[in-house]
Amino acid sequence: MERHRVRRLRGALLALTAGGLLLTGCGGQDSGFSTTDRSSEGRGFPVAPEYDGDGSGEQKNGDDGDREFAPEPDLVSTFALDVDTASYGYARRTLAEGRLPNPTTVRPEEFVNSFRQDYDRPDGNGFTVTVDGARTAREDWSLVRVGLATRPAEDASRRPPAALTFVVDISGSMAEPGRLDLAKDSLGVMTDRLRDDDSVALVTFSDEAERVLRPTRVGGHRDEIHDAIDSLSPTDSTNLGAGVKTGYETAEDGLRKGATNRVVLVSDALANTGDTDADTILERVSSERREHGITLFGVGVGSDYGDALMERLADKGDGHTVYVSGEDEAHKVFAQDLPRNVDLTARDAKAQVVFDPETVKEFRLIGYDDRKVADEDFRDDRVDGGEVGPGHTVTALYAVRTARHAEGHLATASVRWLDPRTRAPHEESGGIEADALEDSVWRASPRFQVTATAAYFADALRGGDDSRTALPGRDGLGELAERAEELSTETEDQDVARLADAIRQASRLTGRD
Numbered sequence: 001m002e003r004h005r006v007r008r009l010r011g012a013l014l015a016l017t018a019g020g021l022l023l024t025g026c027g028g029q030d031s032g033f034s035t036t037d038r039s040s041e042g043r044g045f046p047v048a049p050e051y052d053g054d055g056s057g058e059q060k061n062g063d064d065g066d067r068e069f070a071p072e073p074d075l076v077s078t079f080a081l082d083v084d085t086a087s088y089g090y091a092r093r094t095l096a097e098g099r100l101p102n103p104t105t106v107r108p109e110e111f112v113n114s115f116r117q118d119y120d121r122p123d124g125n126g127f128t129v130t131v132d133g134a135r136t137a138r139e140d141w142s143l144v145r146v147g148l149a150t151r152p153a154e155d156a157s158r159r160p161p162a163a164l165t166f167v168v169d170i171s172g173s174m175a176e177p178g179r180l181d182l183a184k185d186s187l188g189v190m191t192d193r194l195r196d197d198d199s200v201a202l203v204t205f206s207d208e209a210e211r212v213l214r215p216t217r218v219g220g221h222r223d224e225i226h227d228a229i230d231s232l233s234p235t236d237s238t239n240l241g242a243g244v245k246t247g248y249e250t251a252e253d254g255l256r257k258g259a260t261n262r263v264v265l266v267s268d269a270l271a272n273t274g275d276t277d278a279d280t281i282l283e284r285v286s287s288e289r290r291e292h293g294i295t296l297f298g299v300g301v302g303s304d305y306g307d308a309l310m311e312r313l314a315d316k317g318d319g320h321t322v323y324v325s326g327e328d329e330a331h332k333v334f335a336q337d338l339p340r341n342v343d344l345t346a347r348d349a350k351a352q353v354v355f356d357p358e359t360v361k362e363f364r365l366i367g368y369d370d371r372k373v374a375d376e377d378f379r380d381d382r383v384d385g386g387e388v389g390p391g392h393t394v395t396a397l398y399a400v401r402t403a404r405h406a407e408g409h410l411a412t413a414s415v416r417w418l419d420p421r422t423r424a425p426h427e428e429s430g431g432i433e434a435d436a437l438e439d440s441v442w443r444a445s446p447r448f449q450v451t452a453t454a455a456y457f458a459d460a461l462r463g464g465d466d467s468r469t470a471l472p473g474r475d476g477l478g479e480l481a482e483r484a485e486e487l488s489t490e491t492e493d494q495d496v497a498r499l500a501d502a503i504r505q506a507s508r509l510t511g512r513d
Contacts, residue, residue: 089323136473205243215254269306
């Protein structure tokens with residue numbers, strides 16, 4: 001498949017003029033699709049004016065006569081990056097137990113981002129941008145994939161030190177097999193993987209929060225850390241608010257300059273005592289993130305799980321969430337992913353996709369419902385984005401209706417982020433032409449097909465929400481399962497095989513093919 005890969009924008013610091021090229025928010029209809037009035041003629045593809053990099057806002061190439069017009073407002077899509085995968089993990093757990101997930105817990109972007117991608121990666125910090133697409137079985141409708149990738153994770157010896165504060169739920173509900181026992185085992189394995197110059201603190205919470213282990217350097221104290229983890233046992237209710245408060249206070253006490261300071265929250269997120277007001281809990285997370293740069297990594301466990309609260313906590317805390325339901329998943333998260341990816345390569349990362357009005361009639365961003373950003377805030381670095389570490393990919397999938405016999409430019413995708421240490425802003429972008437669309441989703445690259453399958457699966461599970469129309473070209477669950485099985489063989493990817501199993505389970509529970 002031909003790809004239009006990354007091109008570096010001249011001058012990395014771009015902005016929109018206050019009086020002229022402000023792009024307004026997407027105005028989607030009730031169906032979730034965004035449409036535009038095609039009556040205007042002569043609109044060109046937008047080119048943002050270039051500004052100098054000293055923060056003064058002086059325009060360098062601001063000749064109005066050379067600048068093209070902005071597109072119709074609703075041909076622009078802007079969102080904060082998100083690498084969460086908890087929604088997919090929890091859906092798999094629910095289906096394995098013979099239940100369909102609540103449609104409100106299904107976030108398509110987390111299904112899509114649960115699978116390995118083959119995007120090119122940059123040599124240093126920042127992103128590459130890959131844009132590709134393929135036509136669906138529905139006339140004039142295509143799927144367009146925007147792929148963002150960071151550099152590969154470095155050897156653990158080369159990353160900055162980590163200051164981790166584990167905040168562990170020891171409420172009565174955590175006594176269920178696969179909750180606290182899994183967390184203790186995983187934290188123990190992770191302790192053995194950390195470097196001597198990393199530090200660990202441990203906070204527990206049930207009715208109240210307790211600081212079990214003060215911030216402690218790993219070198220020379222591994223046995224002490226293991227003893228603290230082994231001492232954990234389930235007790236009473238879930239005072240999540242107290243746990244978060246004490247956890248951040250502990251992280252602040254152990255704050256280390258030049259290190260990655262992170263709170264790791266392990267919980268079923270079922271707050272039932274103390275401060276259970278989500279907004280109050282979230283404000284604590286938000287303020288600590290702003291003042292001290294402490295990020296949050298949420299690990300969800302349990303068959304009953306407060307998915308919405310955990311996701312909001314992670315969003316406010318400039319972090320992300322995962323869900324673990326078994327030993328293999330827990331070991332992968334704690335023993336591989338977290339020790340390797342405690343570093344950050346980008347802060348407040350946002351993406352913006354601009355569709356060309358000459359070739360695109362309407363579009364729909366699949367997922368990211370809670371991550372949308374006003375278009376004019378794309379280059380406002382005071383507006384919160386997402387945090388991304390090394391070794392990550394972020395995928396956004398769009399359903400796009402093209403003009404009949406469309407030719408020429410289709411879309412440009414840009415990503416903007418702040419350097420995690422200097423907070424200097426940077427941008428990269430990439431684009432796609434209409435003639436680069438593959439003739440069929442199911443003849444595109446295997447990884448594109450996996451992306452489409454995951455998105456279609458999430459869309460089917462959200463079918464109980466009547467405010468959304470089905471994605472164009474979606475197959476029945478039975479056919480999707482067959483496609484996933486074929487793709488698992490082609491890619492030799494066990495994660496794709498597990499996707500096929502989950503789709504089969506959903507098909508049996510719904511009685512739909």
